[in-house]
Amino acid sequence: MSSLPTVLVVAVALVDDDNRVLIAQRPEGKSMAGLWEFPGGKVETGETPENALIRELKEELSIDVTAACLAPFTFASHTYEAFHLLMPLYVCRRWAGTPKPVERQTLKWVRANQMKDFPMPPADIPLVAMLRDLL
Secondary structure (H helix, E strand, O other): OOOOOEEEEEEEEEEOOOOEEEEEEOOOOOOOOOOEEOOEEEOOOOOOHHHHHHHHHHHHHOOEOOHHHOEEEEEEEEEOOOOEEEEEEEEEOOOEOOOOOOOOOEEEEEEHHHHHHOOOOOOOHHHHHHHHHHO
16 A cells, blocks of 8 residues: 555647647756656646646647547556656647747657657656557
């Protein structure tokens, strides 16, 4: 039985018209800096996962997404040293604006079958295979 706190983080696979997925590289100074991940972030108290994702995408990428464009896809459940991560992953194919790296992160559009070539946090790795099967 673990006494670690559970942290709820929400993420999205933004899929463009060419079936590529947007990934972001964590900037220096953040935990797991240099690793590639799906955009998203922590769900605040009183926030739904969808609203958290809409807020995070506006803050991190300067794009507007509506809840109707967020399709629940799968989730990750992973124990790190200091906490247990629960991370729903949504798929989104429609948004307003062009993703821009607002928080000094590097962005890259990649095909699902190329994502294995980018080092990712342990919780994200199982999601890549599922996304590859979808796309």
